[in-house]
Amino acid sequence: MENIKTSIVNYLKDNSFMDKNTELEDSDSLTQSGIIDSIGLLELLDYISEKYSIEIPEDMLIPENLDSLHGLTNMITSLTK
Amino acid sequence: MQIMNELTRDIDEVALTLRHFIKEKIAGFKKKGAVIGVSGGVDSAVILALCVQELGAENVFGLLLPEKESAPSSTVLGEEICKSLGVEYEEVSISPILEALDIYNKKDHIIKRTCPEYDPNIHETALVLPDFLKTGAVNVPYLKLFKNGEEIAQHRLKASDYLEIIGLQGVKQRSRMIVQYMYAEKKNYIVCGATNKTELALGQLVKYGDGGVDIEPMADCYKTQVYALAKYLNVNEEIIKRAPSADTWSHYTSDQDFYWRMPIEIMDQLLYGKDHKLSLEMIEKNTGLARETIENALKHIERVEAATEYIRTAPPTCFINR
Numbered sequence: 001m002e003n004i005k006t007s008i009v010n011y012l013k014d015n016s017f018m019d020k021n022t023e024l025e026d027s028d029s030l031t032q033s034g035i036i037d038s039i040g041l042l043e044l045l046d047y048i049s050e051k052y053s054i055e056i057p058e059d060m061l062i063p064e065n066l067d068s069l070h071g072l073t074n075m076i077t078s079l080t081k
Numbered sequence: 082m083q084i085m086n087e088l089t090r091d092i093d094e095v096a097l098t099l100r101h102f103i104k105e106k107i108a109g110f111k112k113k114g115a116v117i118g119v120s121g122g123v124d125s126a127v128i129l130a131l132c133v134q135e136l137g138a139e140n141v142f143g144l145l146l147p148e149k150e151s152a153p154s155s156t157v158l159g160e161e162i163c164k165s166l167g168v169e170y171e172e173v174s175i176s177p178i179l180e181a182l183d184i185y186n187k188k189d190h191i192i193k194r195t196c197p198e199y200d201p202n203i204h205e206t207a208l209v210l211p212d213f214l215k216t217g218a219v220n221v222p223y224l225k226l227f228k229n230g231e232e233i234a235q236h237r238l239k240a241s242d243y244l245e246i247i248g249l250q251g252v253k254q255r256s257r258m259i260v261q262y263m264y265a266e267k268k269n270y271i272v273c274g275a276t277n278k279t280e281l282a283l284g285q286l287v288k289y290g291d292g293g294v295d296i297e298p299m300a301d302c303y304k305t306q307v308y309a310l311a312k313y314l315n316v317n318e319e320i321i322k323r324a325p326s327a328d329t330w331s332h333y334t335s336d337q338d339f340y341w342r343m344p345i346e347i348m349d350q351l352l353y354g355k356d357h358k359l360s361l362e363m364i365e366k367n368t369g370l371a372r373e374t375i376e377n378a379l380k381h382i383e384r385v386e387a388a389t390e391y392i393r394t395a396p397p398t399c400f401i402n403r
Contacts, residue, residue: 032380037388038220042240045221058211058237061218063377 100135114140115273121158124275143170205332213342254290271295279304284389
């Protein structure tokens with residue numbers, strides 16, 4: 001779980017979505033905090049799909065799953081089980 | 082308060098205000114009339130009718146600008162409204178411009194790598210976003226394939242492919258802008274836009290495409306007000322009833338399927354409620370939506386507005402001589 005979180009934070013930092021020194025809480029909104037917009041979200045989805053070899057079903061593409069580290073981690077965990 | 086009543090009231094005064102605006106701006110720019118891209122849709126039909134009322138048909142020029150993937154009905158309805166208003170018009174196909182830039186082939190390559198079963202000789206295509214009210218999903222674009230009008234497959238677009246396809250599709254509206262200015266400058270007319278407030282808020286226009294115009298009279302009219310204007314101006318019922326669309330995909334894709342992601346009367350009531358800072362209770366009474374759905378939809382609209390700010394913004398100047 002912690003690995004997934006670290007990997008997402010590193011992706012966001014490496015791809016200039018957020019500053020290297022920015023701290024992100026598990027429940028922080030990625031869109032409302034201005035870290036990603038709709039295109040950034042698509043890029044993040046592509047990264048996750050490729051890295052974890054998963055297809056994210058349409059009914060899981062909701063803000064609860066995609067807009068925070070907590071939601072993303074839970075979604076990836078459930079899809080890689 | 083009934084939001085829909087607010088949106089449709091005093092429409093005669095709205096029409097008059099828009100007419101005066103058109104005349105005043107054209108005079109201010111020292112131009113002689115207006116060129117209008119006539120799409121066969123309700124927005125350009127309303128603008129055309131307002132311009133004819135204010136400027137006289139002899140000072141208005143209509144351009145029908147179809148391409149290979151346009152619905153034939155767009156040209157038929159566009160031609161009809163020009164004829165019924167006595168407006169001189171011309172049809173200029175923009176397909177040769179798109180072919181010269183290899184737009185159709187490039188688009189086909191993206192569709193093919195996204196949808197392996199795609200055969201351009203058999204399938205029609207559309208770009209859609211999931212219905213917000215039914216799914217609550219984020220803005221994730223899907224390419225859909227249709228055969229004989231029936232949907233047969235859908236695939237999620239990768240970010241890089243989505244960006245490329247938006248750029249390719251935008252060439253259609255930008256080509257139309259070029260043709261409109263070619264005629265406007267020859268006639269010493271302005272190019273009059275037909276973007277409405279709903280479209281502007283949601284970034285539903287192409288920068289320097291349909292957004293590349295001299296005036297935007299309806300940019301403060303919600304789409305619902307455009308419909309009210311259309312009825313008031315006796316626009317052809319077929320145009321009013323037709324599902325609004327950018328008409329840039331081979332399968333006719335409505336604005337509800339890509340931009341609004343919900344029925345227009347709901348979207349406009351939400352936008353009106355947000356713009357006028359109405360309470361959630363008031364929006365709830367008007368739309369019949371659950372409070373949580375309204376909160377999520379308003380957040381969604383705010384995200385879209387923020388993401389599309391770039392489209393609405395004129396090139397910023399760095400002032401150094403003030």
